[in-house]
Amino acid sequence: MIKTINNKPIIWTISGSDCSGGAGIAADIKTGHSLGVEVCQLITANTVQSSQQLLWINPVDVDVLSQQAQILLADKPPSVIKIGLLANIEQVQWLTALLQDYKKQLPELLCIYDTVGQASVGGCFNTLTLAQLTPLLQQIDIITPNFIEAHSLNGYEYSADKLACQAVTAAQLAKALHQRFAINSVIIKGGHGEDKHSAIDYCLHQLNALPGKQDNQDKIQEPISYQLSAKRLASSFSHGGGCTFASALGAFLAQGYLMRDAFTLAKAYISQGFSASMALSQNRGHQYYGAFEQTAWPTQAQYFPQVIDELSQQYKALPAFNSLDLNGEKLGLYPVIDSLYWLERLLPLGLNLIQLRVKNVSDDELENIIKTAVNLAKPYKTRLFINDYWELAIKHGAYGVHIGQEDLQAADLAAIQASGTRLGISTHGCYEFLLAQQLQPSYLAIGAIFPTKTKDMTGQIQGLDNLKQVLALRPKASEKIAPIPVVAIGGINLERAPKVVTTGVESIAVVTAITEAESTYGITSEQAVDRLIFIINGISYKL
Ligand SMILES: Cc1ncc(COP(=O)(O)OP(=O)(O)O)c(N)n1
Ligand SMILES: Cc1nc(C(=O)O)sc1CCOP(=O)(O)O
Numbered sequence: 001m002i003k004t005i006n007n008k009p010i011i012w013t014i015s016g017s018d019c020s021g022g023a024g025i026a027a028d029i030k031t032g033h034s035l036g037v038e039v040c041q042l043i044t045a046n047t048v049q050s051s052q053q054l055l056w057i058n059p060v061d062v063d064v065l066s067q068q069a070q071i072l073l074a075d076k077p078p079s080v081i082k083i084g085l086l087a088n089i090e091q092v093q094w095l096t097a098l099l100q101d102y103k104k105q106l107p108e109l110l111c112i113y114d115t116v117g118q119a120s121v122g123g124c125f126n127t128l129t130l131a132q133l134t135p136l137l138q139q140i141d142i143i144t145p146n147f148i149e150a151h152s153l154n155g156y157e158y159s160a161d162k163l164a165c166q167a168v169t170a171a172q173l174a175k176a177l178h179q180r181f182a183i184n185s186v187i188i189k190g191g192h193g194e195d196k197h198s199a200i201d202y203c204l205h206q207l208n209a210l211p212g213k214q215d216n217q218d219k220i221q222e223p224i225s226y227q228l229s230a231k232r233l234a235s236s237f238s239h240g241g242g243c244t245f246a247s248a249l250g251a252f253l254a255q256g257y258l259m260r261d262a263f264t265l266a267k268a269y270i271s272q273g274f275s276a277s278m279a280l281s282q283n284r285g286h287q288y289y290g291a292f293e294q295t296a297w298p299t300q301a302q303y304f305p306q307v308i309d310e311l312s313q314q315y316k317a318l319p320a321f322n323s324l325d326l327n328g329e330k331l332g333l334y335p336v337i338d339s340l341y342w343l344e345r346l347l348p349l350g351l352n353l354i355q356l357r358v359k360n361v362s363d364d365e366l367e368n369i370i371k372t373a374v375n376l377a378k379p380y381k382t383r384l385f386i387n388d389y390w391e392l393a394i395k396h397g398a399y400g401v402h403i404g405q406e407d408l409q410a411a412d413l414a415a416i417q418a419s420g421t422r423l424g425i426s427t428h429g430c431y432e433f434l435l436a437q438q439l440q441p442s443y444l445a446i447g448a449i450f451p452t453k454t455k456d457m458t459g460q461i462q463g464l465d466n467l468k469q470v471l472a473l474r475p476k477a478s479e480k481i482a483p484i485p486v487v488a489i490g491g492i493n494l495e496r497a498p499k500v501v502t503t504g505v506e507s508i509a510v511v512t513a514i515t516e517a518e519s520t521y522g523i524t525s526e527q528a529v530d531r532l533i534f535i536i537n538g539i540s541y542k543l
């Protein structure tokens, strides 16, 4: 899914030109190029503005825009269209018709609208009414207003004076916009929030497309919400920050990231940009309103936001889960097997970890299997994790339990922690990784690294780049919290293992590389295990 730099996805930006170089098209191009996407530009207006004031807006004729769109469609069809300043009703009507048509031709197309009404240097870009904008909003997939813009899009009065206006939360504003215009994802940026120390962005996201948005209208689920908090940084180089956020989001989505991860990466990109300009800001005594600093793909943990959700709030005070007591040893190979037959064959090999992942057996049978497995593992040094069944794992004294995202909400993490049972958590991308890391489990798994036939991981294939990305999100060993060991899983086999090991991941978990070794390689399963260990040692990456 994730395109490489040689196969760049294409984004169109339909927005105004800011001659001071801070906002609009300039921000979109700088952002897109720094994040590895190609940017085509349809300029809606040639504005006259400085870092201090907006003087003049010169709308571009819709005939010009129309011809540009026509010539580009066959040549450079967009994965994402990012919309910014629209200068008049003619442009709104032209764009509405264009999106209606393109959505039929390009079913995967995503349209992001960063509503630009007020200029941050003062002044108004247009006099468009909500009624005039409504048909366009109905074609939009993702909208990124700030708190004030979200009020006006809902037709609410906004005032900094809480008593003077109806007090609404970002969640309420997002829900109202989602319902009113059938917009799949609403992100309310927290730049204008009240918290002096942190900027909290809120995203309401519909997993399945809403009716009329796409052909695939299976089951429409309740929208889910993501909330990200970042330290508020005192930079006065923020001209174009809103355009940059929307373009960065588009760039990440165009490269195949799911909304939750694109949202997280875009927020990290913004924090990194602010951070890069803080020294400049201080030198100028905060007087100069500069262009936002577009930097590079964010990789460092310090720029990534904190995930705020019910789970992290619920377990805020929960102590860290017991560690794996490795005494400096690396975790190594982690077979994930489905039977006592396999457990008995693998236990004598002296591995650090094995997981029993049993599916589709009756309750009685299940309890018997888990009880027997725990007893079988007792004489060995191998740490036995039980997948899914945390209550039975506690009851029978298993070393650890592995829990996936689907079961995380329902599991009693406090009971697992109190029993001393170790905890492993599955994650699939940077958002889930950051969230799970906050719970301080004994290890974190990340997958699926490669396509796998063992489990449907559609849309969640990470590749080695995302694996490296999440490994960098751990706190440094020198900081208060020790880094949690990471396990890579999904599609890892004899050929791929060495590449995975070079990322520095502590462990690789495999199902079919062992259980289907006979049919895949014509060797015994024991040989498969030996060869996985041998290959790793052979290139001197000691797992
Ligand atoms: C090491 C490891 N990583 C991930 C998984 C997957 O767990 P989960 O998401 O709970 O899915 P199921 O295994 O239950 O299908 C795992 N089991 N082990
Ligand atoms: C069980 C499982 N969980 C995954 C995740 O990404 O959470 S991938 C996966 C399948 C791993 O099997 P194999 O080694 O045969 O590809």
Ligand SMILES: [Mg+2]
Pocket (backbone or CB within 6 Å): 387, 388, 402, 403, 404, 407
């Ligand atoms: Mg599970």
